[in-house]
Amino acid sequence: xxxxxxxxxxxxxxxxxxxxxxxxxxxxxxxxxxxxxxxxxxxxxxxxxxxxxxxxxxxxxxxxxxxxxxxxxxxxxxxxxxxxxxxxxxxxxxxxxxxxxxxxxxxxxxxxxx
Amino acid sequence: xxxxxxxxxxxxxxxxxxxxxxxxxxxxxxxxxxxxxxxxxxxxxxxxxxxxxxxxxxxxxxxxxxxxxxxxxxxxxxxxxxxxxxxxxxxxxxxxxxxxxxxxxxxxxxxxxxxx
Numbered sequence: 001x002x003x004x005x006x007x008x009x010x011x012x013x014x015x016x017x018x019x020x021x022x023x024x025x026x027x028x029x030x031x032x033x034x035x036x037x038x039x040x041x042x043x044x045x046x047x048x049x050x051x052x053x054x055x056x057x058x059x060x061x062x063x064x065x066x067x068x069x070x071x072x073x074x075x076x077x078x079x080x081x082x083x084x085x086x087x088x089x090x091x092x093x094x095x096x097x098x099x100x101x102x103x104x105x106x107x108x109x110x111x112x113x114x
Numbered sequence: 115x116x117x118x119x120x121x122x123x124x125x126x127x128x129x130x131x132x133x134x135x136x137x138x139x140x141x142x143x144x145x146x147x148x149x150x151x152x153x154x155x156x157x158x159x160x161x162x163x164x165x166x167x168x169x170x171x172x173x174x175x176x177x178x179x180x181x182x183x184x185x186x187x188x189x190x191x192x193x194x195x196x197x198x199x200x201x202x203x204x205x206x207x208x209x210x211x212x213x214x215x216x217x218x219x220x221x222x223x224x225x226x227x228x229x230x
Binding site for chain 1: 156157158159161164205216217218220221
């Protein structure tokens with residue numbers, strides 16, 4: 001079946017603009033995760049959803065970052081007033097159930113803030 | 115907080131040979147899960163192998179196997195009969211089963227190059 005998909009694949013934006021990154025999890029997967037991969041910080045957890053609720057938002061770096069999930073499926077990560085340090089690859093993953101189930105990753109969105 | 119350390123930033127191996135990637139972790143938990151993910155240049159993170167800490171038997175998946183030493187908090191990945199397609203970044207990751215936050219904690223990665 002189809003894997004996790006993310007769009008856009010690449011996004012270039014100017015400092016101060018808002019961006020939205022989209023994630024489509026594997027059909028039927030109830031848990032969804034966002035991670036950020038950057039040269040300096042490696043792979044870091046941002047937020048996860050169980051259904052439409054986000055029990056753990058501890059990794060969001062600032063209040064410029066927010067995420068939502070609707071219908072227990074698609075999720076959107078929004079970054080407001082982007083800064084150059086937001087440049088990174090944003091990875092989404094999903095798992096069948098919440099808990100210690102294996103997470104399957106999408107191809108990521110490479111965000112470049114000029 | 116849990117930490118994962120991969121001490122080999124880069125490694126190379128000849129095609130058909132065997133290579134071992136190292137990973138150590140730090141946790142006070144007794145039950146947890148360990149993973150190796152592969153990330154080729156396409157950026158897609160691909161699960162290579164998974165190990166449950168409560169299982170003493172080392173996990174294997176075809177040419178990939180792990181050496182899980184719970185007391186030493188070590189979780190190395192052995193790739194046998196290396197193939198050109200194994201060239202990628204390899205990330206070791208840890209997940210706790212407690213606390214209600216099933217996030218993955220990753221190491222910094224090892225860049226593996228398989229040479230023809």
